[in-house]
Structures are given as C-alpha cells and as structure tokens.
Amino acid sequence: MMNFRNLFEPITINGLILKNRLVMPAMHHGYTPDGFATARFNEYYWKRAEGGAGLIIVGGCVIDNYRGYSDIMSLESDDYILGYKEFTDGMHKRGAKVAVQLMHTGRYGRTKYITGDDAALAPSAVYSRYTGETPRAMTKDEITLVIKHWADAGLRAKKAGFDAVEIVGSAGYLISQFLSPVTNLREDEYGGSFENRCRFPLEVLSALRIAVGDDYPIFMRVSGNDFIKGGNTNEDCVAFCKMLDKAGIDMINVTGGWHETTIPQLPGDVPQGGYAYLAQGVKDAVSVPVMASNRFNNPVVAERTLALCQADLIGVGRTLIADPDWPIKVKEGRVDEIRRCTACNQGCLGRLFFDKPVECLVNGYAGREFLLQDTKPKPSKNILVIGAGPAGCELAIRAAERGHKVTVWEMKDTIGGQLHLASTPPSKGEFQNLVHYFNAMLKKIGVKVVLNKEATIEEIEKGNFHEVIVATGSIPSSISLPGDGNIPIVTSSDILEGKDMAGRNIVVVGGSSVGCETAAYLAHEAALSEEQLYFMESQKSESSEKIKMMLNTSRRNIAIVDIAKIGTGFDPGCGWPVIKDLKRLGVKQYSFSKIAEVTNKEVFIESTNPKSKEVIKAELPCDTIVLAVGSKPNTSLFDTLSARNISVRNIGDSGGIGNVLTAIRQACDLAMEF
Numbered sequence: 001m002m003n004f005r006n007l008f009e010p011i012t013i014n015g016l017i018l019k020n021r022l023v024m025p026a027m028h029h030g031y032t033p034d035g036f037a038t039a040r041f042n043e044y045y046w047k048r049a050e051g052g053a054g055l056i057i058v059g060g061c062v063i064d065n066y067r068g069y070s071d072i073m074s075l076e077s078d079d080y081i082l083g084y085k086e087f088t089d090g091m092h093k094r095g096a097k098v099a100v101q102l103m104h105t106g107r108y109g110r111t112k113y114i115t116g117d118d119a120a121l122a123p124s125a126v127y128s129r130y131t132g133e134t135p136r137a138m139t140k141d142e143i144t145l146v147i148k149h150w151a152d153a154g155l156r157a158k159k160a161g162f163d164a165v166e167i168v169g170s171a172g173y174l175i176s177q178f179l180s181p182v183t184n185l186r187e188d189e190y191g192g193s194f195e196n197r198c199r200f201p202l203e204v205l206s207a208l209r210i211a212v213g214d215d216y217p218i219f220m221r222v223s224g225n226d227f228i229k230g231g232n233t234n235e236d237c238v239a240f241c242k243m244l245d246k247a248g249i250d251m252i253n254v255t256g257g258w259h260e261t262t263i264p265q266l267p268g269d270v271p272q273g274g275y276a277y278l279a280q281g282v283k284d285a286v287s288v289p290v291m292a293s294n295r296f297n298n299p300v301v302a303e304r305t306l307a308l309c310q311a312d313l314i315g316v317g318r319t320l321i322a323d324p325d326w327p328i329k330v331k332e333g334r335v336d337e338i339r340r341c342t343a344c345n346q347g348c349l350g351r352l353f354f355d356k357p358v359e360c361l362v363n364g365y366a367g368r369e370f371l372l373q374d375t376k377p378k379p380s381k382n383i384l385v386i387g388a389g390p391a392g393c394e395l396a397i398r399a400a401e402r403g404h405k406v407t408v409w410e411m412k413d414t415i416g417g418q419l420h421l422a423s424t425p426p427s428k429g430e431f432q433n434l435v436h437y438f439n440a441m442l443k444k445i446g447v448k449v450v451l452n453k454e455a456t457i458e459e460i461e462k463g464n465f466h467e468v469i470v471a472t473g474s475i476p477s478s479i480s481l482p483g484d485g486n487i488p489i490v491t492s493s494d495i496l497e498g499k500d501m502a503g504r505n506i507v508v509v510g511g512s513s514v515g516c517e518t519a520a521y522l523a524h525e526a527a528l529s530e531e532q533l534y535f536m537e538s539q540k541s542e543s544s545e546k547i548k549m550m551l552n553t554s555r556r557n558i559a560i561v562d563i564a565k566i567g568t569g570f571d572p573g574c575g576w577p578v579i580k581d582l583k584r585l586g587v588k589q590y591s592f593s594k595i596a597e598v599t600n601k602e603v604f605i606e607s608t609n610p611k612s613k614e615v616i617k618a619e620l621p622c623d624t625i626v627l628a629v630g631s632k633p634n635t636s637l638f639d640t641l642s643a644r645n646i647s648v649r650n651i652g653d654s655g656g657i658g659n660v661l662t663a664i665r666q667a668c669d670l671a672m673e674f
Contacts, residue, residue, distance in 0.1 A: 001333045004299055006306035008331055011054075011313065013289055014217040014250040016163055018054035018097055018313075021306060022327050025221070025253065025293055025315040026059035026101035026166065027348070028069055030357035031367065035062065035074025037083040040357075042090060043370040048320050049096035052327030055313075056091065057166055057219075057253075059101030060173075063153035064146070066121060067113040068105030070355045075102070075153040081160045088161030099164035099219065100157045102150055106174030107135035107183065108259065121146070123178045123200075124185040130172065130259050143190065143200065146174075150204050151211035154218075164217035164250070167204060172258030175201045176223055179240060182230045198240055202247050209248055219251040220244055221293075224278025227257030227265075234281045245286040253291040253315065254279040262580065265294060266318070268343035268427035269577045273301040280310040291315055297341050297430070299330040318348055322362045336440040339363060340433040346661050350571030361661040362434055364394065364668030375672045377402040381466040383674070384409065386455045386637065389417020391652025391663035392471035393438040398671030400445045407463075408442070409453040415439065417473050418653070422660065424496040425517035426524045426581065431660070455637060457644060467674070468646060470638040471667075474631035474653035479509070481625070483598035492518040492628040503623035506558045507603045511566030511591065515628030516578050519560050522626070523585040526555035552584050559588040559620050561605055566591045590618065598625070631657055 008020045031041040048056060061073035074080055084100075091098040107122035110131050114120065120128075121142060122135035138146070154165045169175035177183040178200040184191045190199050201220070208218055222241060225234045232240075241252050256265040256275045264270050272295055279292035293315030296302045302314040319326055322341040329338050339362050347359035347366070360366035381404045385392045388410035396406045414420075416435035423431035442449055460468060476491045490500040492514050504526070508519045528536075528550045536547050560566055560582075566589045567579050582589065593607040596617070603622045608615050633654050641648040651670060652663040 001335070002300060002303065004303050004330055007299065007303050007314065011289060013164070015215055016097060016217045019095075020052070020054040020327065020331075021313045022053045022055075022302075023253075023291055023313050023315050024048060024053050024056040024320045025255075025291075025317045026057045026168070027317050027321075027358075028060055028072060028352060029367065030069075030071040030352065030355065032073045033071045035067075035072065035076070035080060037080075037087045039370045040367065042087050043373070044367055045087070045098075046090050046094055047369045048324040049091045049094035049098070051320065051324035052331065053096055053316070053320060054327075055097045055099060055163075057099045057101055059166070060103035060105075060168055061100050061153070061157075063102050063104060063149040065115045066104060066109050066117070067115075068103075068109030068120070070113060071357070073100070075100070075156045075160070076149070078156060081156055084160035084162070088163075092161070097163045099166055099217070100162045101166040101168050101221065102153050102157070103168040104146060104150070104174040106177045107131070107133075108171075108173055109135075122174070123183060123191065126183045126185065128260075137186075140188070147200075147204050147207045151207035154208045155211045158212050158216060164219060165208065165212065166219040166221055166253065167201070167208065168221050169201050170221045170223040170253075170255050172223075172226075172228075172260055175204070176226070176258060179236075180226060180228065180231045182228055194236070194239065198243055201240075202243060205244065205247055205249060217250040218248075219253055220249055221253040221255060222282075223257055224254040224275060224282065225257060227261035227263040231258070234278055237278070238281050238285045241282045241286050245288055249288060251289045251291060251313070252282055252286060253293060254282050254311075255293040255315070264577050266343065266349065267345055267574065267577055268430050269581075270295045270343070272296070272298050273305055276305045276310045283309065283311055289313060293317070295343065297343070299335060299338075318343070321348060321358065321360045321366050336436065337444065339437050340430065342430040342434060343427075344430075344571075345574050346571040346659070349573050353572035359661070359665070362437075362664065364665045372672070377404075378674055380404050381674060382464065383407070383467045383469065384460065384463055384465040385469045385471060387417065387471035387473055387652070387654065388415035388438075388449065389471055389473050389652055389663070390419055390434065390438075390660050391667045392417070392469070393442065394664045394667035395469055395471065395651065395671055396447045397438070397441050397445060398668055399674050400447050402671060402674055404674055407448045407450070407465075409450050409455050411452065411454050413451050415442070415449065415451070419660065421493060421496045425521045427577070428517070434660075457640065457646075460641070460646065468641065468648045469670070470641070470648055470650045470654055471652045472634045472637055472654040474657055475634050476627070477630045477632050478627060479629050481509075481595055481598045485598040485600045485602075487598055487600065487603070487622055487625050489625045489627060492626055495626055496521065502556075502626065504556050505621040506556060506624045506626060507620055507622045508558065508560045508626045508628055509562075509595065510628035510630070511560045511562030511564070511589065512569030512628065512630070513575065513578075514569070514630075515560055515562070516567060516570075516575070516582060518626060518628050519558050519587050520578055520581055520585075522556055523554040523558055523582065523587050527551070527553065527585060554585040554587070557621065558586075559590060561590045561593050561595060561603075563592065563594055598622075633657060
C-alpha cells in the first residue's frame with residue numbers, strides 16, 4: 001500500500017494550520033433557501049468535516065442582491081451571520097477548517113434571481129450563451145459598490161467564524177469577465193490593456209484585505225485557462241497570479257475553464273488530475289501555496305501531483321460528495337473501500353440545471369444526511385437480496401450496516417449487473433470503480449454473496465427470510481424491422497459485453513444515451529487508440545498532419561437512426577461531450593427518421609424535417625444492425641413470488657426502468673426502513 005505522506009503533511013497559510021493537503025472546493029448545492037444555513041446544509045458539510053478533509057470551502061456565497069442562482073448561500077447582510085456561526089462552530093468541533101467563497105456571478109446571473117434590477121451586471125453588455133441573456137454594463141459607481149459589498153461580506157464571514165475567505169475569479173463569473181478581452185470591452189481604466197483588466201480583481205482583494213486584516217487568509221480561485229476563443233490562456237493566468245502574489249493573496253486555487261467552454265471540465269472525458277498542469281504553471285511562478293482542482297478521484301494521482309511539486313494542495317470536490325470519508329480511508333490505507341465518484345455529473349451538475357438540490361449517483365445519502373438522524377435501525381432481520389446489480393449491492397451494504405443479516409444471490413459469475421455495460425463506452429470507465437467498491441464492502445461487512453445462483457421458489461421459502469428483495473434488473477427490448485434482408489442484428493448489450501463484433505458499416509437503431517454511447521464505443525474501437533497515439537507522437541513515426549487525421553477518423557461507417565431527436569435520454573449537461581465526440585469521428589445522425597426497409601446489404605431510411613415536413617430518403621450501407629431501443633423490467637421472479645403470496649419488494653430496473661442513480665437512491669430509501 002502506498003504511503004501518502006505528501007497528502008497528509010500539514011501546511012500553514014497565513015497562520016491558518018491545515019492538518020493535510022486535501023481541500024473540498026466550493027460547489028453550489030442548492031441547500032440554502034433564501035441564502036440561510038439549514039439543517040440539510042449543516043449536516044451535509046459536518047459529515048464531510050468528520051471525514052477528515054483539512055479544509056472545506058463552502059459556497060458560492062453571494063455578496064449582494066445579484067444572486068444568480070436559486071437557493072444559494074448569502075452574506076449580503078448581517079442577518080446571515082448567526083446561522084453561519086452555528087455552522088462554523090460545528091465544523092470546528094468536527095476537526096475541519098472552513099472557508100467561504102464570496103462570489104458575484106456577473107453576466108452568468110439569471111435575471112429571475114435578481115431583486116431590484118432587470119438585468120445582470122457585467123463589465124460590458126456582452127450576450128451570455130450560458131444564460132441566454134444580455135447583461136447591463138456596470139457604471140463606475142456600481143463597480144465601487146460591488147467592491148464594497150465584497151469587503152463587507154468578507155467581514156461578515158470573519159464574524160461568522162469562517163477561517164478564511166475565497167474570491168471566485170474563475171468559471172466565467174464577474175472577475176473572469178473583467179479579466180477577459182472577450183467580455184471586457186470597456187474603454188476606461190477597467191478595460192483595454194491587460195493591466196487595466198486586472199484592476200477590478202486587485203481592487204477587490206485590496207478592499208477585502210482592509211476589511212478583514214492582514215492576519216486573515218484570503219484565497220482566490222482562478223481559471224488556469226479560460227478555454228474560450230480569444231480568452232485568457234494559462235500564460236495570461238500566470239501573469240495575473242503574479243500580480244495577486246505581489247498584492248498579498250494567501251493561496252491561489254487553480255481550476256479549468258468557464259461554464260461556456262466546449263472543453264470538458266468535469267466528466268470522465270477529463271483524465272484524472274487532467275488540469276494539474278494549469279496549477280503547475282502558476283506554482284512555478286508564485287511564492288504562495290497553489291491548489292490544483294478538477295478530477296482528483298484517485299489518491300495515487302493526488303499524491304503524485306504533490307510529489308512532483310505541481311501544487312501544494314489538492315481539490316477533492318465531487319470526490320467528497322461521493323464519499324465524505326475519502327480522506328480517512330486514504331490515510332488508513334482503506335483505498336479499496338472508497339466509494340469513488342464516477343464523473344457522471346448526473347446527480348450534481350445535472351440536477352442544478354433544473355434548480356434542484358445536489359444528489360449523487362453513487363451516494364444515495366448525499367444531501368440527505370439530516371434525514372438519517374431520525375431513522376434508527378429496527379431489530380435485526382434475515383434479508384435475502386436476489387440480484388447483485390447496483391440496487392441489490394447497495395441495499396445489501398446499507399442494510400448490513402444497520403445491523404441486519406443479508407444474503408445476496410446472483411445468477412451470473414460476478415456482481416455489478418449493468419455497471420459492466422455502463423463502464424464500457426469511452427470515458428465511462430469510472431463506473432467500474434463502483435463494482436470494486438461493492439466487492440470490497442460486501443466482503444468487509446459480512447454479506448454472504450452466492451454467485452451462479454438461480455433463485456427458486458422452494459429455496460426462498462426454506463430460507464426463513466424476513467424480507468425478500470428482488471433486484472433482477474432489466475432485459476433488452478426488441479423491435480421488428482421491415483424487409484427480408486439477412487443483415488445480422490445484435491443489441492447494444494451484446495456489443496458492450498463483447499459477445500458480438502460489429503462489422504465496418506453499422507446502423508445503430510435508437511439514439512438515446514445508450515445508442516449514442518454504443519456508437520461512440522464502436523467508433524473508438526475502429527479509431528486510433530491512446531497507445532498508438534502515444535507511440536506515433538513520441539517516436540515521430542508519422543507526420544503531425546497524418547496523426548491528427550487518424551486521431552479524428554474512425555475506420556467504421558456508423559449511422560444512428562431514431563424516430564425522435566438523437567441525444568435525448570442524457571441528463572442535462574452530460575450528453576454534449578458524447579455528441580461532440582460522435583461528430584469528431586464522423587458518426588452520421590438521422591433524427592426524426594424511420595427504417596423503411598432492410599435488405600442484405602443496405603438499410604433504407606426516411607427522414608422527416610420537423611419544420612417543413614419534407615421527407616428525405618437515404619440508403620445506408622450496412623453489415624451490422626445494433627438495436628439500442630431501450631429495455632424492460634425483468635419482473636418474472638417478482639410476479640411469481642407475488643402470486644405465491646410471498647412478501648417481496650422490487651427495486652432497481654426490475655421495478656421500473658431508471659438508471660444507476662435511481663437504483664441506488666431506491667436502495668438507500670428502502671434500507672432506511674429496516
């Protein structure tokens with residue numbers, strides 16, 4: 001087992017002693033209606049404080065009436081101090097230091113959340129693709145007022161017991177907008193030259209320093225690269241951070257691009273620690289501690305980043321949503337027990353798009369810790385779980401943790417169910433970590449797992465189980481295709497499980513998330529691999545132009561056909577990297593189309609323009625048809641047991657088609673009843 005000595009070395013930042021280098025960065029959760037601390041907010045973060053993080057930064061926290069989001073933290077007046085003082089006292093009691101990120105969203109703020117104005121404020125009136133609105137350019141008096149609001153909020157934070165404050169200068173919010181030549185078109189002293197564009201954030205820092213004093217830590221979170229055409233690069237960020245260093249900043253937190261960028265920042269497309277190089281660029285140029293953020297889920301990657309002096313601290317955000325005990329488990333060498341984030345964004349970012357509070361695909365209790373206070377375990381029961389997919393495994397673990405005796409029967413030779421399919425498409429490999437977690441925890445907690453076990457009525461009745469839970473998952477749906485052709489027809493499951501090898505000319509029937517991810521898998525399978533790319537680049541075996549061409553080309557000719565719009569079925573904000581990848585590899589998409597005929601070598605389709613209603617016919621060469629037309633609950637066992645009047649419950653896909661998030665959430669809900 002690796003010695004993670006760098007991760008657990010203390011560090012002092014302007015008098016603030018942190019017990020380790022692990023920091024939970026600020027993330028909006030939607031747990032603070034009207035800006036006030038709540039039981040949900042407190043218990044959620046107190047749990048993470050108990051988990052061993054050295055510093056937890058909460059927020060964003062607005063400083064005035066330009067809220068930008070629903071249910072966001074606020075320190076816009078003294079009314080909020082008392083509630084957050086109770087919160088910080090609880091954090092300190094549990095051994096964690098806590099900071100608050102003070103933010104102004106600028107042109108990223110939606111007018112429906114603003115009081116007293118009809119438009120968001122920004123350096124210039126530049127349309128925001130993020131909100132679909134155009135902000136109002138700030139006057140100099142408004143600039144002065146916003147700076148004062150930042151300083152006033154900083155003083156309130158200090159009175160509320162926060163150990164430090166962080167200025168958000170990243171992600172495309174107000175400070176980013178002043179820094180960028182794309183969004184700052186001003187012609188006064190706050191615009192134009194790079195020095196002028198840096199004036200506003202430096203004045204915010206100066207005002208905050210005066211308000212809180214020299215011995216109170218102030219951090220700033222910056223975009224290491226805007227990843228916006230015409231925006232600031234890592235070199236620009238480094239130049240700005242040198243100014244911050246000179247102006248007295250105490251720590252710099254380096255993240256990736258803006259919310260508008262088309263370069264992925266959070267999903268599995270981003271390699272583990274993929275943006276550490278941005279922090280490295282800053283660290284090599286400044287004298288203050290630097291924090292690296294984005295996609296630190298593997299403790300080995302985090303330890304290596306510190307060992308290579310790419311950063312002084314590591315941001316573990318969604319990592320701690322998924323498993324608040326990640327720091328303790330790493331420190332104690334229980335790495336195999338970590339419930340790792342899958343980088344899916346479904347429960348966190350996907351829900352925030354609908355103004356819903358954050359949940360987590362792998363942690364059904366995330367954000368609901370306060371509910372657990374009122375659920376005491378019942379007397380021990382003998383529980384049988386049939387099916388070891390995500391719902392079955394999760395229920396088994398949660399029920400066993402509550403003191404029950406649990407047995408799991410699984411008809412296959414391995415646990416995990418659909419997780420094996422979910423982890424196969426490109427950038428989805430993190431789902432396999434959930435299988436590893438289930439294996440480790442089922443063994444540790446003493447759940448009896450019987451593989452290759454077909455459940456029979458007789459054995460169930462003989463088992464004297466108090467509770468029988470069916471979690472038998474789903475089976476693929478099928479459709480009939482017109483025509484008398486003999487082109488091989490397989491399912492997406494057949495492809496992802498490795499049961500069938502598709503040919504070169506493929507038609508994927510069904511353009512939901514499963515169809516798109518299957519098409520991406522097939523395209524990548526016939527494209528340049530990571531190993532080949534590295535070999536060619538490092539050995540210079542081919543020209544850069546040829547390597548680039550090969551990287552963006554698939555040997556397969558793939559078409560996706562759907563009667564509806566292709567790309568539906570993804571959670572908000574989760575599908576665009578897949579669709580972008582399909583386009584890069586030349587996968588054709590035929591939305592609002594139907595298959596007219598299948599011959600021995602072609603698939604004929606008819607596409608309807610939804611606006612003009614014009615029908616266009618196309619002939620697609622094809623040697624393999626892949627069906628991705630959904631699935632249906634596998635209810636046979638549940639129906640049989642119910643007919644025999646055996647008390648039984650049904651969860652996961654066998655109770656209704658959902659996803660891993662809903663399956664785990666159902667399992668957690670049911671476990672709380674035991």
